[in-house]
Amino acid sequence: MSKIKVLQLLCMGLILNNISLSQTHSITEILQKTLQQENEMRNRVYTEIDTAGNEIGLFKMDIDSLVTTEAFIIKNDTLYYTTKQHFEIEKGYYLEQQKVALKDIILISKDIGIFFETKPDKICITRYEYYDDGNSNQYTSTTDLFRTYFISLKENDYLATAIIKAFKEAGYTIKKGHWFD
Template identity: 55%
Template sequence: MKKSKFILILLATFLANSISAQTNTITQLLQKTLQQENEARQMVHKEVDSLGNEIGLLQMAIDTLEVIELTIKNDTLVYTTKNYFTNVNGYYLYKQEVALKDITAVTKDIGIFFESAPEKVFVTQSEYFDDGNYKITTGELDLFRTHFTTLRENEYLADELVKAFKKAGYTIEKGYWYD
């Protein structure tokens, strides 16, 4: 009896570690893409006229993504970004949370999104103003926004995410992917 309990505990530990390793793979893919996104946002691009002549250099006018948290906790994807207001002094934290089991697809339009079942992405926006005031609002959505908008020709990422989710025990599909 003790031997069978030991084997069950060993098997459960192995399965838990295997699934944890796969959720780590999802996190690593997202963190690597975040790093590539921030590097691309800092690049200088050539400005070319309609005849193909180089007429100058242009730095992207997109700030670096300031990420407070990008992780998976208890099978829930958690992503918090820090953004600064343009018209008042202060900043806001935008936190998104979605259970991995509620993610149905990874898609790309203006940016990369995770689609979910209706109202399964929980968002909290915490606004902090220099005068000491603050405001917190919450809501539910069906799109989890990564803010990855700069990178192009990266459909391989969708395929890698679908595989990583499958290995972690979740089924998602690759939705439309527009560059």
């Protein structure tokens, strides 16, 4: 094969790769923007203001906040999302990484929160537990529900439409499942 043909093939590969990245970028952009809105809403829910403008009343614990260490990243057509959460009883925290191939997502739905749904066992969840006493554990499981942890936003039917469109632009077909507020 001539050097010119090899260069042409490399250029085509780079162009196609950039097109693919830009198409999946819309998915991550929507999810990351919604994550920001979710955190803003959670802060409003847990803060009460008195008539003088002082914050009073409700106690905000770390468990009430949504902390992410990997906020909706797509690598090689696989969606990654890692959250950090504190244990309810034990002292420490855990990181929960969810991973799913975009081609395996078939529905977006909303019940208590917003989920991506797949056929059985297509979502890999790895949980890394870290305790204050220095111990740690790691567990891996599979499921069919990818949790976004978006629970505070209401009347957001438009979000399902935008995500379905972004998936379609990236070459994937997903549908809207049940959507309860």
